[in-house]
Amino acid sequence: MREKEKERKEEISKMDVVTQMQRQLIQYTSSLFQEGFLDDQFNQLQQLQDESNPEFVVEIVTLFFEDAERLLNELSKSLQVEQESIDFRKVDAQVHQLKGSSSSIGAQRVQRVCIAFRNFCEQQNVEGCLKSLQEIKQEYSLVKTKLETLFKMEKQLFAARGSISR
């Protein structure tokens, strides 16, 4: 009896932990939304995630990270100062891609900077472009850490849940 009670208590405490974690996760997510890191597109992504592909969001976001890193590298390469002439069309296309992918995962701050970047591109404003590139990098690293934290939390939650159900 006692043992059972203990188990129950443990379970309850575990449940508490889980709910706490859940709350934390929700808070964190909502803070991300409030601070404008993410928009409803991310929600849509989460909606798309189901039993058939449980890691969908992570997969997509990882894809985004890869894609974005590649694009950022390319961008910084094409925007090197010592370069004689900058192919703005190419830069524009790259930024456009980055904009598309960031908007698809809902990283709207990155997307916003991309829009500004494209404007600079249109004006052929090298300094503006470089500034935007820095901003994008910053935003990107920010969103990356945020998302990674989010996923970590989710994982923890999942693990905690798993332990309960077990």
Added chain:
Amino acid sequence: MATTKFRHVFGGLWGFATSCKKNSSTPIGSRILQRDVEKEEFQYASILCLSKYYSVFVVRLAIMVMLAILIGLLTILTWHFTKIYTTKSLNSLAYDLRYELLQRPILRMWNILNSTSEITMAQVKLSQYVIRSHGNLTTQENQVEQMYEAMRAVTWALFASRKALNSITVKYNNGFVQAFHRDLKDNNTFYIYSDLANYSIGASASSYNSDINYSSLSSQESWNDHDNKSAVWYRQPLDPVTGEKIGKAMQIAPEDSIHIAGLSQVPDGVASWRVVVSKFTDSPLLSAALPVWDASNKSIVAVVGVTTALYSVGQLMKELVELHSGHMYLTSLEGYLLATSTDVPLLTNSTKPPKLKMAVDCENEVIRLGAEYLKKSSGNKFPPSHEVHVANVRLGHDRYYIDSFFLNLKRLPMVGVIIIPRKHILGQEDKRAFKTLVILISASMCIIVIGWVCILILTNGVSKEMKLRAELISQLEARRKAEASSNYKSQFLANMSHELRTPMAAIIGLLDILMSDDCLTNEQCATVTQIRKCSTALLRLLNNILDLSKVESGKLVLEDAEFDLGRELEGLVDMFSVQCMNHSVETVLDLSDDMPKLVRGDSARVVQIFANLINNSIKFTPSGHIILRGWFENPNPCSDNANHLMEEKNLQCAQKTRTRQHENHAKRTSKRDNKAILWFEVDDTGCGIDPSKWDSVFESFEQADPSTTRLHGGTGLGLCIVRSLVNKMGGEIKVVKKEGPGTLMRLYLRLDTAGDATEQHCLVDIANNGLVVLLALHGNMGRSITSKWLQKNGVFTMEASEWNGLTQILRELFHTRNSAGINNDFDLHYPIHESLKSKLLSIQEIKNPVFVIAVDIGLLDLSTDIWKEQLNFLHRYVGRAKFIWVLNHDTSNTIKMELRRKGYMMTVNKPLYKAKIVHILEEVVKERNHEMQKKNMDELHESDYTHCDAASSDDSDISESGPCNPVKSEKVEQFHRLSLYRINNCLIGLTDEHSEANNTPKKEELCQNNQNSPKSLSLEQDYFPREAHQGEDSESRGKEEHRIIGGSARPVNGKKSLEGLRILLAEDTPVIQRVATIMLEKMGASVVAVGDGQAAVDALNGLLGVEDFRRDSNLNERNTRSSSSQTEILSFPSYDLVLMDCQMPKMDGYEATKAIRKSEVGSGVHIPIVALTAHAMSCDEAKCLEVGMDAYLTKPIDFKLMESTILSLTRRTIS
């Protein structure tokens, strides 16, 4: 000259500027810099414009100045030349005149001299003769006396013959003097002689001669003088004519005598001339002396002297210059005056004897001055044979001409001077010249002044014009700015449309998801529903505002495509009827039959107009009806009997109709090529609008009664949009006075009728088939309109509005037929109206009638279970009449089940409009024909209301998809496909609401699998009714009849909407690719993703090839050629749809689409391509559609929108 110079300079500047511009603009491709350049160019242009006007101004000024100078020069030159020439000619004339004038007195003088000399000569000759004839008689006294007597006679004769002579004297050498003297003053003639002292002529003559030869002159003079003094002289007056002595000789003193020419005057024995003065005359005398020689010619016997007065010369001069008021005088070479034209004395009276005056001492001032002038100018020595001609000499106060001539007579040189006042000759001329000068100068001054005034006026005008231009320029600038700002506005709005609609769509979508969640509590569910409603309203408002701003900024471009107006309106009425029925309001569509079926225009906007109007009406109509009427350029179709008659005739002879309608049509539209005026009325029985507000309701944010906002909500944008759209379509809208309560909005639209506007009604089938329709419908308006229309088309109708009426008519119809007289007691309770009776009678005359009874389910008493009894009652007549059940959207399933159980297959949803009726009646007619052919056919003809619904809105296609014109239907299809996206956008607000309000029945309406062609319809089918049923149309009509649509309620969510679809996704961004893939897969579609446009084209081309191949070899499955894509390669036999990103490496979406469409040419395949783009601008949309894409989705991808778009595009290809 100046102008060209200016132009040249400006031209140079311009060229320089343009070259500058070119240089500056070419390397900079950026839009903003180009804008700057444009701005600069604009400013430059304005500066150029201004400078141009300044230059024009300067040029004008210069021209005027030059003109003035020219005129001045011309004037002065003219004056100068005229003056010079006239002066010259006048001068020469005057010279001639003066010369002439002077010549005359000189001639006279000459004459006088001549005659004097002649007479002297004659006297001398005569004296010589007389002396010779008395030769050698000198000593004898009497002989001498005799000789003197002869001399006297001869001399008298000579003297008498010359009246002008003053005197003739003969002085003999012995001192004897004989003289005749004529006193010109008192006209007396005297003979003067001396006392004869010495008769020896010869001795004295010899001495005389020797004296002459040897003695000095002074001695001779003294001799002579002595003689004279010593002699005694007598003067005897004579008769001037006869010479007879008439008086006594008077002794006179020698000094008193006249001047006697003596020997002294002929010192060298030749004739001499001199001017002398005598004390008897006041004028100088000309005297000539000549010696008389003796016979041997050795000694002078006597001296003859002749004196002539110069008085006559002066007289002549006087006469001559009198006319010219000039002066004339003759002087001797020394300057003594001989004759003047004036009366001044020529002799000085102060001295004794009188002496000649010098000209310079003349009493006449002019002469004196002239003489002084001459003396001054030529000195004392007057040049011989030198003439002086001086013009313009100032003597005293006037100017004179002075001319002098030299008359060189032997021993008596003379100078003639003429002084003529200049005034006399050139006075007029001078005056004239002065006048002319004054006139010319004043004229040129005038011209200059006028010129300046003109310049002033002109420049004034120019400056005004310049001011205006400057204003215009500034206004242009302002306008440009305004345009730019409005451009920004529209751009902003276009951006906003995306930015605002996307989150709204997301909100609504997410709310939908939330609502479908089961774990919501009721309270939450209610809240979410409320949120959803609000969101929908907000979206609608947003759409309205965007529409309005779009219209106002002129950005709205109306589509020009063919569409079926009737069908659109039917769809609209269908949609609203649901809402209306909740309000217990009847919605009726009443389109006249002559409405053109197909019109060209923007269907979405037309629908929007009516949607707004009807929405408005519903809002303000708590009960009654809303009628949407439409007719074709006819002011009053409902009460126009003539029109109806015409229509009836039309029905009787279709051929005629066609021609006539064509004629009418031609007449109506001859002015505007093919533009038809379509009139519409939206008539409701609501609260109405105050007449004073009839105009203002169309203003934005204006509502007739502000208080209604609280009651009904709304922003007042709807009618404003309506008016804008109607105006845009070349029409007008206004509120029209109406009888009874409510509002009547009347509008007309100017739409292009499609080429073949003379549509054929399919009513021919219905008419003359012995149809009797009993309309047992609830709504009065709809029923009467339908009934009227049916009667007009040759169908017999009866009407019943409630259950009792229906039963009565049924009894009358069937019981009287079968067994007359049974229903007596019933008749007592329900006496039949006379009109009904006559109708019944006429029905009985119809041969083989077919009864069609349309029963409104609302007639049954649904509140209790009585309806089942009523149903059973009606079921008794099922063999004798066809029943059509008119259902409400909220009719419960039990009733439907019951109806189906009883075998009623003809059900139709309210509202009942023409197309539905036509369709039903056609079905009935066909069924009857069918029955007549196969009497024993047991097959039940089922017709689901959905089917009817579909068919009704599709009825144009039904008639069209017949063998007559398949091309056309295809065309329509094409158009639908194109306008799809637009419709989608446009209707989303309405349909959302509609679907939401109508949630349950909608779900039921969804079609299920057909036996022949498995298909899945989703919610989207109602969004695009036409699109959805397009697929069905492609099926043969025969099938349609026998198609059985089974089942009742279906789960919507259980089924994946895109099940079985194969979709090719061309997207380069891996993230989006992945997201889209998952989304599509979630919807049940199979997805092949490729990384660029080229891969997509390859994939499709490969498949096209595969299809061909499959057709040959019946190979059903074959792996698709794997693209170079990195993610996912699935194998499918073909694709149903392509999702195409617009910006991709290698080949972008536009290029790829073009390539795909190119490859499709000829194969008859049309694969739907949906663009995926991050741009939300309409131009991108246009570009997408232009290259051949079918629809357009914006990133980030909206789940629902994508689903609906894909569904709408794949519907027709599935079947």
